[in-house]
Amino acid sequence: MPGLRERKKQRTRETLQREALRLIAAQGYSRTSVEQIAEAAEVSVSTFFRYFPAKEDVVLRDDYDPMTAQHILKQPAELSPLAAVRRGVAEALAEIYPAERDQILQRTRLVMTEPDLRARHYQELQALVTTLAEVVGTRAGRPAGDPAVRRIAAALAGVLSVTTFEWVEGGGAEELPSLVDTALAHLEAGLPL
Amino acid sequence: MPGLRERKKQRTRETLQREALRLIAAQGYSRTSVEQIAEAAEVSVSTFFRYFPAKEDVVLRDDYDPMTAQHILKQPAELSPLAAVRRGVAEALAEIYPAERDQILQRTRLVMTEPDLRARHYQELQALVTTLAEVVGTRAGRPAGDPAVRRIAAALAGVLSVTTFEWVEGGGAEELPSLVDTALAHLEAGLPL
Amino acid sequence: MPGLRERKKQRTRETLQREALRLIAAQGYSRTSVEQIAEAAEVSVSTFFRYFPAKEDVVLRDDYDPMTAQHILKQPAELSPLAAVRRGVAEALAEIYPAERDQILQRTRLVMTEPDLRARHYQELQALVTTLAEVVGTRAGRPAGDPAVRRIAAALAGVLSVTTFEWVEGGGAEELPSLVDTALAHLEAGLPL
Amino acid sequence: MPGLRERKKQRTRETLQREALRLIAAQGYSRTSVEQIAEAAEVSVSTFFRYFPAKEDVVLRDDYDPMTAQHILKQPAELSPLAAVRRGVAEALAEIYPAERDQILQRTRLVMTEPDLRARHYQELQALVTTLAEVVGTRAGRPAGDPAVRRIAAALAGVLSVTTFEWVEGGGAEELPSLVDTALAHLEAGLPL
DNA sequence: ACATGCGGGACTGCCCGTTCAT
């Protein structure tokens, strides 16, 4: 059981994130200063930076990657790397998507619009490449640094990113899980045109 | 033929870039301020920003993407998209690489090391995705926004980026054109492991 | 004649200094933030730091050293170094003291009280040592770096500093020029007890 | 004999100082944060500040002044103040110098280079003036606040400081005790040029 | 007693908009 201190930290973090998203939704990202966010959450600016190393993190923070990794690792060994990823991602989305759909949509829209966030998003993409490389490498008994393994991871990350953007541009009309499945199937088939 | 004014602008730009790279090589990117660069080039800080919209651009500025696009568009129509890109990139590299190898190596090393530059690099990658999507779309008679086309572009960009990093990590031992060709061949073959 | 721009700068600098001293006199140095000073002078905090590299400088800024140096250099060549300094300082004080006595008293009181200012004051003393070494060296046809020259300068600076403090501690009862003359005469005589 | 608790405290202090100097030697003073030092010594930041009231103290902390005072007080009463100080300092240096020469050299080099440390050093100089004034006053049966006494102390402190710097600038080629003796002899002789 | 958390202030660096000088 977490101590009182731990719980308070959790609460502060959540308050900061909530107030930040509220203000940003109202005024836009770049017109919302860290000072305003801190004020709304009733903490000082230094406290903000103790919780989030940079302004962007208050928007981007999430824990989807490790969870997705778990789902991929659970797939039967005889599946090809691309097939395993496709199924693992589908399972992860089934777990996350119903509850958080709207929040993800809002955040991704922000990421696409604001240059700063966009830049940071691509850095996260790099982290995704690393995670995927580890997973794919582990399944195949190859090191994560193996060029072939990293190429697979990079192609996957690229396709996933572009598919998320496709989803947002379409206004969320077609649902993300279905779009992702189509995209990964396309990649699995060798990207024919 | 460029007028005297044009040539002077060109000179200022080159001086800025040269002095910037010199200072950065000596002190590191983040420890080199724009003020120092401007001083070394004997212009004011505002002039710096007129030539380069942000500090990162003084390192990242190049014109490889459009040139690569031209080479891809020149490929015979019966080639598959991936095959056409593979050949086009090879031709572009043959043109650029011999003369500029060392400078590209130095700059990419910086990009990998410095967080700010890394973030910016991924933004450029996004531009590359757009460029590739246009080229691939044009060749196939499809719009650049077609999801399938964009997936191809994104996978290509991911693979190219990761291959460049592979090249730098290896210290440039194996040459970039050969690494890129291997990588694109792998993608063409459906990324088997 | 100074341009309009130059005069405006001068005005801003003076306003900042005046407002700073006013606030500090009222609230104390450490309880006066730069933000308050900037606000009172109706400029931004960044402007404050463009005029004064650190908070302490707004109190310590003056131009007495070079003026004193001029007066010393004017002394007849046959005077010993200590004698020349003694006379030069007396002349400089005659020029400065009548008009600025009270302001110097207030500022020195601050310097003695506030640890930050004290620290900075000793740095200025170091500058005085350098200035004196140059002047004494020039007069004697020796380099400013000559150890004997620097020792003279250092002893002078030490004695002058301690004399200024003596003046302030006495509440300004005995006047500074007279105290300084006594002190330098003592040093000239070999500091007998 | 110190209790176990006392010894542990001593160990923590030494660990902090050792780790601090190691990090500072590697990265420079201003680029080494208190957080890093605390981490390297495996204590919290607040613990650091319990042992050293400010960051600078971890470099400057030493106990030479009181020891020097003792040696001066031991000198025969018939010696003039300057002569007594000269001999006392020589004896103190004979005790300290052989073992600690290199560490003093390294620390003084830092003090000369880093602005923050420099400022603090001059504050220590002020403490030296006070100590010397007490010693000289005691020997002469005069109060430490006597202006003449303080002038002697100030001149001595100035000369000693400048001599230490001379030693460091010369790379330690000529040894400190010999330089100090020359300097104090010069002062004793009335600083002729 | 001891660590941790948080506040707050100094300061730096990037970048922008406006104003002045040529």
Place this chain on the structure above:
DNA sequence: ATGAACGGGCAGTCCCGCATGT
């Protein structure tokens, strides 16, 4: 009309003190 200077504003880092919890 082009370039430089100037001022503003915000992000982010670091030091350090006080309060709060363990």
